[in-house]
Amino acid sequence: MSNALQNLYDTVISRKDEHQEGSYTCYLFEQGLDKILKKCGEECSEVIIAAKNGKKSDTVAEISDLLYHLTVLMAQEGISLDDVEAELEKRSEKTGNLKKFHQVNKNT
Numbered sequence: 226m227s228n229a230l231q232n233l234y235d236t237v238i239s240r241k242d243e244h245q246e247g248s249y250t251c252y253l254f255e256q257g258l259d260k261i262l263k264k265c266g267e268e269c270s271e272v273i274i275a276a277k278n279g280k281k282s283d284t285v286a287e288i289s290d291l292l293y294h295l296t297v298l299m300a301q302e303g304i305s306l307d308d309v310e311a312e313l314e315k316r317s318e319k320t321g322n323l324k325k326f327h328q329v330n331k332n333t
């Protein structure tokens with residue numbers, strides 16, 4: 226995972242562990258899962274709208290908002306970046322095996 230995502234994740238975890246005055250992340254944890262899910266839903270819709278509007282910088286900003294809120298959701302649910310990385314790698318291995326399987330079948 227990228228350094229920026231890892232740094233964000235570490236900061237979010239530290240906000241979960243220790244209250245910091247004025248922190249929006251702490252506010253989200255205090256509000257709880259339903260609020261975090263609501264924000265993920267809202268940010269997801271904003272990504273779709275920005276992408277439809279076609280301005281790359283706006284879409285990048287909305288994707289960043291979504292990634293931040295997903296990071297808060299992961300922390301809330303005890304999911305680490307390693308958990309997601311492992312899942313992605315598992316899929317990539319499966320896809321690789323499937324491609325090899327099709328290649329072998331094509332050649333026989």
Ligand SMILES: N=c1c2ncn([C@@H]3O[C@H](COP(=O)(O)OP(=O)(O)OP(=O)(O)O)[C@@H](O)[C@H]3O)c2ncn1[C@@H]1O[C@H](COP(=O)(O)O)[C@@H](O)[C@H]1O
Nearest residue numbers: 233236237240245247248249250251264267289290293294
């Ligand atoms: N990456 C982010 C980040 N992205 C978006 N946001 C906040 O998400 C909120 C979403 O804005 P909206 O207008 O949708 O929501 P709102 O009306 O302000 O809030 P609601 O009433 O809807 O809850 C804004 O307040 C943004 O500041 C973020 N807040 C914090 N971070 C990072 O999280 C880490 C901890 O920051 P603090 O929470 O400030 O300690 C730092 O690394 C920050 O850079």
